[in-house]
Amino acid sequence: MVTEARKGVEDLLYLAMDRRVRLAVTGLNQSGKTVFITSLIHQLLMGARLGGLPFFQVVAEGRFQGAKTVLQPSMHIPTFRYDQFLESLTATPPQWPKATDGISEIRLAIRFRPKGLLQSRLKATNTIFLDIIDYPGEWLLDLPLLGQSFQEWSKEVVTLCRTEPRHTLAQPWLAYLGALNPRHSADEGVLRHASRLFTDFLLACKREPIGLNYLQPGRFLIPGDLKDAPLLTFCPMLSPDPSLEPGSLAQVMADRFESYKELVVRRFYHQHFSHFDRQIVLVDLLKGLNRGPNHFADMSRSLKSILKNFDYGRSSILSRLLRPKIDRLLFVATKSDHVAANQHNNLERLLKRIVTDPVNEASFYGVAVETMAIASIVSTETVVKEHEGRRLSFVRGRPKGRNEEVLLFPGEIPEKIPKPEEWHKERFNFLEFEPVIARNDSDDRLPHSRLDLVLDFLLGDKVT
Amino acid sequence: MVTEARKGVEDLLYLAMDRRVRLAVTGLNQSGKTVFITSLIHQLLMGARLGGLPFFQVVAEGRFQGAKTVLQPSMHIPTFRYDQFLESLTATPPQWPKATDGISEIRLAIRFRPKGLLQSRLKATNTIFLDIIDYPGEWLLDLPLLGQSFQEWSKEVVTLCRTEPRHTLAQPWLAYLGALNPRHSADEGVLRHASRLFTDFLLACKREPIGLNYLQPGRFLIPGDLKDAPLLTFCPMLSPDPSLEPGSLAQVMADRFESYKELVVRRFYHQHFSHFDRQIVLVDLLKGLNRGPNHFADMSRSLKSILKNFDYGRSSILSRLLRPKIDRLLFVATKSDHVAANQHNNLERLLKRIVTDPVNEASFYGVAVETMAIASIVSTETVVKEHEGRRLSFVRGRPKGRNEEVLLFPGEIPEKIPKPEEWHKERFNFLEFEPVIARNDSDDRLPHSRLDLVLDFLLGDKVT
Numbered sequence: 001m002v003t004e005a006r007k008g009v010e011d012l013l014y015l016a017m018d019r020r021v022r023l024a025v026t027g028l029n030q031s032g033k034t035v036f037i038t039s040l041i042h043q044l045l046m047g048a049r050l051g052g053l054p055f056f057q058v059v060a061e062g063r064f065q066g067a068k069t070v071l072q073p074s075m076h077i078p079t080f081r082y083d084q085f086l087e088s089l090t091a092t093p094p095q096w097p098k099a100t101d102g103i104s105e106i107r108l109a110i111r112f113r114p115k116g117l118l119q120s121r122l123k124a125t126n127t128i129f130l131d132i133i134d135y136p137g138e139w140l141l142d143l144p145l146l147g148q149s150f151q152e153w154s155k156e157v158v159t160l161c162r163t164e165p166r167h168t169l170a171q172p173w174l175a176y177l178g179a180l181n182p183r184h185s186a187d188e189g190v191l192r193h194a195s196r197l198f199t200d201f202l203l204a205c206k207r208e209p210i211g212l213n214y215l216q217p218g219r220f221l222i223p224g225d226l227k228d229a230p231l232l233t234f235c236p237m238l239s240p241d242p243s244l245e246p247g248s249l250a251q252v253m254a255d256r257f258e259s260y261k262e263l264v265v266r267r268f269y270h271q272h273f274s275h276f277d278r279q280i281v282l283v284d285l286l287k288g289l290n291r292g293p294n295h296f297a298d299m300s301r302s303l304k305s306i307l308k309n310f311d312y313g314r315s316s317i318l319s320r321l322l323r324p325k326i327d328r329l330l331f332v333a334t335k336s337d338h339v340a341a342n343q344h345n346n347l348e349r350l351l352k353r354i355v356t357d358p359v360n361e362a363s364f365y366g367v368a369v370e371t372m373a374i375a376s377i378v379s380t381e382t383v384v385k386e387h388e389g390r391r392l393s394f395v396r397g398r399p400k401g402r403n404e405e406v407l408l409f410p411g412e413i414p415e416k417i418p419k420p421e422e423w424h425k426e427r428f429n430f431l432e433f434e435p436v437i438a439r440n441d442s443d444d445r446l447p448h449s450r451l452d453l454v455l456d457f458l459l460g461d462k463v464t
Numbered sequence: 465m466v467t468e469a470r471k472g473v474e475d476l477l478y479l480a481m482d483r484r485v486r487l488a489v490t491g492l493n494q495s496g497k498t499v500f501i502t503s504l505i506h507q508l509l510m511g512a513r514l515g516g517l518p519f520f521q522v523v524a525e526g527r528f529q530g531a532k533t534v535l536q537p538s539m540h541i542p543t544f545r546y547d548q549f550l551e552s553l554t555a556t557p558p559q560w561p562k563a564t565d566g567i568s569e570i571r572l573a574i575r576f577r578p579k580g581l582l583q584s585r586l587k588a589t590n591t592i593f594l595d596i597i598d599y600p601g602e603w604l605l606d607l608p609l610l611g612q613s614f615q616e617w618s619k620e621v622v623t624l625c626r627t628e629p630r631h632t633l634a635q636p637w638l639a640y641l642g643a644l645n646p647r648h649s650a651d652e653g654v655l656r657h658a659s660r661l662f663t664d665f666l667l668a669c670k671r672e673p674i675g676l677n678y679l680q681p682g683r684f685l686i687p688g689d690l691k692d693a694p695l696l697t698f699c700p701m702l703s704p705d706p707s708l709e710p711g712s713l714a715q716v717m718a719d720r721f722e723s724y725k726e727l728v729v730r731r732f733y734h735q736h737f738s739h740f741d742r743q744i745v746l747v748d749l750l751k752g753l754n755r756g757p758n759h760f761a762d763m764s765r766s767l768k769s770i771l772k773n774f775d776y777g778r779s780s781i782l783s784r785l786l787r788p789k790i791d792r793l794l795f796v797a798t799k800s801d802h803v804a805a806n807q808h809n810n811l812e813r814l815l816k817r818i819v820t821d822p823v824n825e826a827s828f829y830g831v832a833v834e835t836m837a838i839a840s841i842v843s844t845e846t847v848v849k850e851h852e853g854r855r856l857s858f859v860r861g862r863p864k865g866r867n868e869e870v871l872l873f874p875g876e877i878p879e880k881i882p883k884p885e886e887w888h889k890e891r892f893n894f895l896e897f898e899p900v901i902a903r904n905d906s907d908d909r910l911p912h913s914r915l916d917l918v919l920d921f922l923l924g925d926k927v928t
Contacts (some may be wrong), residue, residue, distance in 0.1 A: 070652075071650060071652060071694070071716065072694060074694070074695045075693065075695040075719075075720065075723035075727060076690060076693050076694075076695055076723070076727050077693055077694075077695070078689075078690065078691055078692035078693045079652070079692050079694065079697070083653065083656075102689060104692065160584075186535060188533065188534075188543070189536060189547065192547075214884065224688070225566060225688045225689045225691045226540060226542065227542055227543075228541070228542035228543050228545060228568065229539065229540050229541055229542045230536060230538070230539045230540075230541075230543065231539040231540055233543070252535065254538065255539075259539035259540070263539060263540050320912060434769070
């Protein structure tokens with residue numbers, strides 16, 4: 001107990017000295033979150049060696065003195081298993097690590113020489129503690145529920161189900177729901193069956209090759225220890241009456257929705273989200289393009305819904321109900337190495353188009369929002385070749401599930417969100433790649449693209 | 465929110481009217497907890513029909529009017545899936561349901577006519593709400609940790625490891641631990657490896673055919689969402705120094721042990737245990753006998769350790785630190801149908817010998833402690849036959865994993881705990897049985913033994 005208290009005090013001291021940064025990382029469906037965090041840690045641990053972080057200013061200026069993993073402060077949060085994930089990425093043959101499905105964290109101590117003359121005289125070395133917190137994108141997409149009533153949410157879900165691919169997938173659930181009377185007395189068996197069909201619908205929406213992201217409530221997809229709890233046993237239900245009898249089916253559904261908001265969403269906000277300093281949201285934009293206009297719209301809707309949480313200037317949910325302390329927000333398009341190097345800027349621009357509504361831009365008081373296109377680990381090589389008289393940028397790599405490398409032309413990334421008529425069949429078909437097998441003569445630093453820019457945006461001001 | 469508040473008030477009303485009973489059910493390793501709860505609910509739902517509960521007074525007196533499952537009060541506690549478990553038990557062929565591995569609950573409403581003339585005039589029917597809470601025995605066995613320091617606990621574990629079967633199983637862990645310096649600076653990799661070996665040791669102790677019960681900390685065996693958290697990443701460590709440096713290996717282990725007590729054990733106490741009204745502890749005594757003296761001693765140690773929590777008269781842990789409101793405590797030897805009917809009383813007497821220390825008996829102020837031998841579901845038949853001139857009681861049933869019934873002589877249950885010299889090889893070899901396949905002409909009530917006595921002890925005073 002004494003030790004706990006002392007540690008609490010130490011932590012507060014670091015906080016007061018601006019020497020502790022809580023960096024939250026999340027992402028939409030299969031955006032490569034685990035690989036991103038693993039490579040980010042790896043790059044920090046490798047530090048200045050082999051020139052791996054040229055655009056991280058503290059490294060470029062020769063002030064970076066090293067980083068190491070240290071014991072994390074939160075006793076009850078699972079540790080991000082960097083050791084396991086790195087092992088998997090550097091095995092022979094290397095494999096993408098298995099995705100994580102809950103919250104986890106890891107702490108790094110970063111040592112650097114301060115920039116100013118005065119500071120560097122006072123102390124030769126400073127240390128900051130970087131806590132990286134990995135959590136499911138589903139939890140972030142749940143925050144907007146706090147601003148919705150059960151009826152508002154139900155209407156939104158039912159409206160979304162009017163278009164494909166939701167329309168077809170929702171039929172078994174909607175058919176069952178349609179036969180229920182919202183005024184009837186609630187029965188656990190009926191609640192469970194309706195909830196099961198709704199959960200099956202959400203899971204089908206999430207599963208490959210559908211892969212939608214805008215799916216709520218998130219814990220229906222990742223229940224953990226809450227499996228079979230009443231607050232995960234309901235579904236949207238439109239009701240003709242504004243006021244419902246207590247104990248009626250629709251009222252019990254509404255009660256459980258409110259409990260979910262209170263005991264899951266608000267608890268996540270208070271225990272975790274409200275303590276984050278910086279937030280990264282990862283997205284695999286290439287997969288979004290591959291899947292066509294409906295899927296791309298779903299991805300955009302998800303990103304916009306996340307962004308709304310930070311929209312202090314307007315009457316956003318978080319600014320009305322809650323207030324995060326996050327002051328830097330970074331949207332990252334991952335897997336940029338799946339297209340040729342000359343397409344990376346387009347990828348970044350496309351992401352910016354999605355998350356930046358020019359009208360709103362001025363309203364993000366106090367939150368710096370940025371977009372980048374990166375590769376956590378580069379698993380391809382760009383090869384420029386003449387083809388029928390034109391110079392084309394090809395990509396060489398080992399496509400997913402294959403043993404040999406191929407050279408292919410992945411095509412181009414549009415700078416703008418394509419208009420409906422521009423989504424002709426198979427316009428986009430970007431492949432996934434296996435990680436590169438390290439050559440014997442290569443160094444032991446995992447190759448990345450632009451992680452140094454990511455670090456500079458997120459940590460630059462903390463290491464001066 | 466309004467609804468939540470209203471429900472809270474209703475619940476308080478029931479409580480004030482003594483009309484809500486929270487019945488906690490737990491058990492040692494594979495004692496048949498899921499089947500017990502399923503059959504208990506089933507018997508209540510079947511009520512007085514077919515004469516199934518002759519010794520449950522409210523039924524015997526014709527005052528029982530019926531029971532049904534209703535919506536449970538706790539939104540975040542998983543529901544006990546009675547529906548699934550009953551389906552499994554009544555399938556063709558029937559199967560024992562899969563064991564549960566966390567907490568779950570279910571609520572029943574029981575309607576009865578009050579006993580007294582006055583009361584029955586005032587109201588024809590009363591209702592009580594019975595909340596049955598199913599939780600792992602490991603959690604109950606964790607409570608004594610609250611009264612131990614890290615050094616005390618470490619000493620206890622190391623002492624236990626001097627005898628078999630722990631001695632052999634603990635070697636890999638103890639060997640690694642022996643090479644560590646408790647004063648050295650703690651390293652997450654070392655903590656993780658030591659904890660992994662210790663967890664492997666606990667799992668090997670729990671696994672069949674070893675099947676020990678006295679294994680702490682319980683969440684090491686069932687981590688759930690806490691997997692990989694620091695408070696599950698430590699192990700016992702003896703230290704020569706009474707005071708340890710902060711950050712040293714032994715000190716970090718001790719810190720994590722304290723966090724485990726605080727965030728896992730005390731939280732279980734406050735959120736759950738302190739709200740229980742009655743507690744049942746199930747134990748498969750037959751398996752304990754099968755496994756020989758060391759295992760039997762481990763089972764006894766576990767039961768005594770549980771009992772100590774209720775030992776208000778002495779300086780027990782719970783009476784010093786905490787205070788449960790449980791006023792009836794029932795120890796139940798399950799699976800009595802695996803021996804012939806004439807052995808059931810011996811089974812009960814043997815259990816009483818284990819949990820009753822005559823010196824202590826008077827000290828259980830306010831807690832009625834009882835022991836019973838029961839069969840949640842009877843899956844055998846006792847057949848009395850002449851054998852070499854003697855009348856012997858055989859058992860007919862379908863042994864686990866076999867398709868046809870056999871007739872066998874399971875042997876006798878000792879009335880007292882056998883002395884060391886009495887445990888000759890294979891003295892006890894009680895078999896497990898598959899559930900009985902219901903005959904077409906049979907009724908649809910699952911056969912049980914003495915569940916009516918269990919109900920009368922636990923609920924009798926609440927249905928008068």
